[in-house]
Amino acid sequence: MTVQWTVGDKTMANTPRVLIVEDEPNIRELVSLHLGLEGYTCEGVGDGRTALGRVAAERFDLLVLDLMIPGVDGLSLCRAVRNGRLNQDVPILMLTARREESDKVVGLESGADDYLTKPFGVRELVARSRALLRRPRTTAVAPLRDGEDRQAISVHGLDVDPARRRVRVDGRDVELTDQEFRLLHLVASNPGIVFSREALLAKIWRGDTFVTVRSVDTLVKRLRRRIESDPAHPRCLLTVWGVGYKFADVQ
Numbered sequence: 305m306t307v308q309w310t311v312g313d314k315t316m317a318n319t320p321r322v323l324i325v326e327d328e329p330n331i332r333e334l335v336s337l338h339l340g341l342e343g344y345t346c347e348g349v350g351d352g353r354t355a356l357g358r359v360a361a362e363r364f365d366l367l368v369l370d371l372m373i374p375g376v377d378g379l380s381l382c383r384a385v386r387n388g389r390l391n392q393d394v395p396i397l398m399l400t401a402r403r404e405e406s407d408k409v410v411g412l413e414s415g416a417d418d419y420l421t422k423p424f425g426v427r428e429l430v431a432r433s434r435a436l437l438r439r440p441r442t443t444a445v446a447p448l449r450d451g452e453d454r455q456a457i458s459v460h461g462l463d464v465d466p467a468r469r470r471v472r473v474d475g476r477d478v479e480l481t482d483q484e485f486r487l488l489h490l491v492a493s494n495p496g497i498v499f500s501r502e503a504l505l506a507k508i509w510r511g512d513t514f515v516t517v518r519s520v521d522t523l524v525k526r527l528r529r530r531i532e533s534d535p536a537h538p539r540c541l542l543t544v545w546g547v548g549y550k551f552a553d554v555q
Contacts, residue, residue: 320365320437324348325355325381326399327373331422335368338426339433352376356384359391366437367391371400371411379414386415386526393481395436399424412522439482457492459554460540462531464492473531483508484527491541496553498544524549 322339326332327350336346344366349355353375359367367385371378378398385391398416411419417439418432457464463472466489471478480488486508491499499507501517509519524543528535540552 320344321363322346322366322368322433323355323358323364324368325350325352325373325378326368326370327351328370331370331399334426335429338430339368342430342434344433350374352378352381355381359385359394360388361390363390364394366433367394367396368433369396369398369416371398379410382411382414382416392479395439397432397436412518415526417519455493457489459492459495460552462488462492462540464489471531478530480527480530483523484530487523487527488531488541491549491551495551498547498550500548504548520548 320343322336322344324332324335324339324346326335326348329350332348332350336348340346347358347364349358351374355369355373356376358364369378369382373381376384378400382396382398385394385396396416396418398411398419399422400411400419401422417436420429420432456466461474463470465471469485471480471485471488487504490504490507491497501520504520505517508523524541525535528538528541532538532540542550542552544550
């Protein structure tokens with residue numbers, strides 16, 4: 305069953321659209337109520353299969369996803385969204401009742417951008433959602449900012465064209481999210497230069513409050529899966545243990 309919430313008489317045409325996937329009706333309604341009060345258009349579903357149909361049919365601006373849902377579990381749904389077309393780059397906030405770090409890491413590595421552990425505070429939910437919604441999305445291509453390098457790069461079989469936001473790997477087009485693209489463009493423009501995780505946080509996330517160095521590691525893993533022939537043994541995007549990451553030197 306799909307339920308849609310609106311608050312007051314706000315115009316819904318130009319407001320962010322949020323899909324809430326949560327099988328507990330009370331939590332689903334709570335999330336929808338408070339995000340609705342922020343001016344978002346919220347749609348709630350209670351199982352993974354219904355959610356799959358919704359993300360394949362319509363574009364959303366934010367996905368709030370419970371880890372433990374019937375039909376298709378949250379991790380599988382998250383991976384399906386990231387491998388899809390229409391909402392490949394949608395920000396995903398994962399809700400989980402599990403407190404172990406390993407469970408949270410698995411969620412992030414499956415494509416989630418952030419997570420909240422139940423029980424969570426409403427103010428934190430709203431703040432994290434707001435931070436995710438501030439991030440630009442690839443399919444609505446973000447223009448280059450003043451001072452950003454527009455020079456195309458060809459190195460190690462990768463072609464990166466910042467003017468067109470286009471990436472090719474060994475002659476094939478590769479679709480990247482905005483964060484993945486900015487990370488790749490930054491390091492590929494500076495081969496051999498080591499970037500600390502803190503530096504990458506500042507440059508890629510641009511001051512978002514609710515991100516940590518773990519987000520950098522997750523983003524690197526996602527990018528490697530897209531550009532490396534063997535992500536477990538990367539030849540381009542390299543780890544500098546104890547420091548951060550660098551793009552392989554040009555010989």
